[in-house]
Every structure is written in structure tokens, then in C-alpha cells.
Amino acid sequence: MIAIRSLCLASLLFVLPGFTSQLLAAHPQAPQAPAPDASKESPAAKLGPEDIAMGKKLFAGNCAGCHGFAGGGQLGPNLHGIAERNGNAGVFEVIRNGQGGMPPQMSLNDQRAWQVVAFVRTLGASTSTETAKGDPVKGKAVYDANGCALCHSIDGQGGGVGPQLTSIGKSRVPSYFHDFLLDPGKNPPPDMMLPERGSNTGYLLVKVVTKDGKEMTGIRVNEDTFTIELRDIGGHFYSFDKSNLKTIETEPGKTLMPSYSNLSATDLDDLVAYLSSLKGAR
Ligand code: HEC
Ligand code: HEC
Known part of the structure; x- marks a missing residue:
């Protein structure tokens, strides 16, 4: 698959x-x-x-x-x-x-x-042909216990480092969540606007090295001809004058989203079921 x-x-x-x-x-x-x-x-x-x-x-x-x-x-x-x-x-x-x-x-x-x-x-109005086999209620507990809310918000509750997940169950299938949670860098969310990754434009990691040798990796927030702005995991913004940079490299295979391959198979299934159940108002 x-x-x-x-x-x-x-x-x-x-x-x-x-x-x-x-x-x-x-x-x-x-x-x-x-x-x-x-x-x-x-x-x-x-x-x-x-x-x-x-x-x-x-x-x-x-x-x-x-x-x-x-x-x-x-x-x-x-x-x-x-x-x-x-x-x-x-x-x-x-x-x-x-x-x-x-x-x-x-x-x-x-x-x-x-x-x-x-x-x-035959795809129907709301039923996905692929249904999650876990328990969404237990999955919510897995979500809460693993610090997901540090970076994600649901219905306005939680952090803003990653995308909000309020209605993520509407646009993704369970097998996608499953693969993604195990290896997020390898199975990043699709985004047609970003050819270098086929992934979410807003969360692309970029590594810059300044002319005096300092390195910084962050989510690209803004970029134009002269400047690039990155955000780190703590939500701090850094703006760089491109003329002071030695290199700017996109890191399409990497992401700030941690891998959850340490979860038990049951916890993973429950978490997938919980994410699939998130169909809140957009
Ligand atoms: C350190 C911050 C962080 C933590 C903790 C975190 N995530 Fe993420 N998550 C991200 C970022 C950043 C992205 C965007 C990925 C990308 O495009 O590179 C993301 C993406 C996602 C996506 C994909 C959204 C889409 O559009 O398909 C899902 C689903 C997700 N995270 C679920 C979770 C769950 C569930 C947990 C807890 C088990 C979790 N995340 C923990 C930062 C985090
Ligand atoms: C190269 C990628 C690609 C392929 C292949 C593709 N689609 Fe799409 N499809 C899209 C995109 C992107 C959109 C959104 C277009 C827009 O409105 O901007 C879309 C939109 C649609 C919509 C309208 C959805 C809406 O909410 O308005 C339908 C229906 C659809 N596709 C059916 C199909 C079918 C059936 C096939 C195969 C015969 C197919 N597509 C093949 C990318 C693709």
C-alpha cells in the first residue's frame, strides 16, 4: 500500500x-x-x-x-x-x-x-469505504496522553505548531493516518501546491546556513526575493536577509511532526479511529 x-x-x-x-x-x-x-x-x-x-x-x-x-x-x-x-x-x-x-x-x-x-x-455522502477499526473514545485518550495537543488544535483547543485537526477526518482516510503516524516524513500530508514535496506547503522545513556558519532549521513561514522567515518548534520567528546566507535548503523528507511508531498496535488503531472521527465544522 x-x-x-x-x-x-x-x-x-x-x-x-x-x-x-x-x-x-x-x-x-x-x-x-x-x-x-x-x-x-x-x-x-x-x-x-x-x-x-x-x-x-x-x-x-x-x-x-x-x-x-x-x-x-x-x-x-x-x-x-x-x-x-x-x-x-x-x-x-x-x-x-x-x-x-x-x-x-x-x-x-x-x-x-x-x-x-x-x-x-457508491462512495456515498458520509461513509468512507474504508472504516477505522479502533475505538475513537480510547483514541482520544491516546491523543491526550501523547502530547498531540502541544502542536495541534481541535475546535480551537491546543497549539499551533502543526495544522489544526478539527475536521481532518473528512479529508483523509484511516490508512493515511496509520502510515503517517508511523513515519510522518515519509508519508507527509499531500498538498498539490508544493511540487518539491507533494506535501503541505505551510509546514515545509527549511535549513539555512549563514555566511558565518550558523545553522537553523524551521518551518518556512514566508519567503521572497530578499528574505526568508522561519518558525521554530517553540513558535519563535526568525527572519533572514538572504544576502547573509550561504545556503538555503528545503528538507522535503523531514517534518517537525514526531513519529509515533512506539505506540502499541491497539493504541495506534484507536488513535486512527479518533482522528477519522474528527469531522467538525470547518
Ligand atoms: C512537535 C509538534 C507536533 C506534535 C507533538 C504532533 N504533531 Fe502532528 N504535525 C505536526 C506538524 C508540524 C505537522 C505538519 C506535517 C508536515 O507537513 O510536515 C503535523 C501533521 C499532522 C497530521 C497530518 C495532517 C494532514 O493534513 O494530513 C496529523 C494527522 C497529525 N499531525 C496528528 C498528530 C497526532 C495524532 C499527534 C500525537 C500522537 C501529533 N500529531 C503530534 C507537529 C506535531
Ligand atoms: C492529477 C490529479 C487528479 C487526477 C488524476 C484526478 N483528479 Fe479529480 N481533482 C483533482 C483536483 C486537484 C481537484 C480540485 C479541482 C479544483 O476545483 O480546483 C479535483 C476535483 C475533482 C472533482 C470535483 C470535486 C469537487 O468537490 O468539486 C471530481 C468529481 C473529481 N475530481 C473526480 C475525479 C475522477 C473521477 C478522476 C478519475 C477519472 C479524477 N478526478 C482524477 C485532481 C485530480
């Missing part, structure tokens, strides 16, 4: 330079959402179980690299409930024409595209 994911990611990174410029130009336009009842006449309505099965395979081959195998979101958004929100024809349109940072899926003919729609429809 990890191997497959990094393979997908690797092939993605390969196409990213062009892809990123499209993304930067992305406009947050809503797809022309047809009225949901237009789906009654849509070809998707005539598709049977074999089409869904074929759609699932096509999804794995054409979409999962960005949306995750369970459609829970990776480089692209979570697709659960999208057919209900945009209508079957709306999903078909996105596959055909692309949207924002998503390129049109040229390799799928109309019939194939409808089969994918038939599969996407």
Missing part, C-alpha cells in the same frame, strides 16, 4: 511542474452543477453492478493517485457525497473537462467515464 502510494506520488511529481502552474491559475469556480434530478435521465442510471466494478478499477487506475483509492482525498479533494452534491452529470463533466487543478481525463471515453461516475456514486 505504501509502495503503491509512493509510486503514484512519484509519477505525479513528475508531471507536477506544468500541473502546478495550472493550479496557481486555478479559479474556484463551481462546476455548472446540473439540478440533481437531471441524474434520472443520465446514462449513470442505466449502469449495473458490472459497470460499478469496472468503474472501481478505472478509478484505481485513473483517479486514485490524486483522490485516494477510497476516494477519501489525497492530492485532490474527498469525493464522498460529490455525486449527491453535483449530480452524476456534474461528476461526468469534471472527468471530461477537468476543473481547476484537475486535468481532463482524456484516456477515458464516454462509456468509461460513466462507469467511473457509477463507482463514485
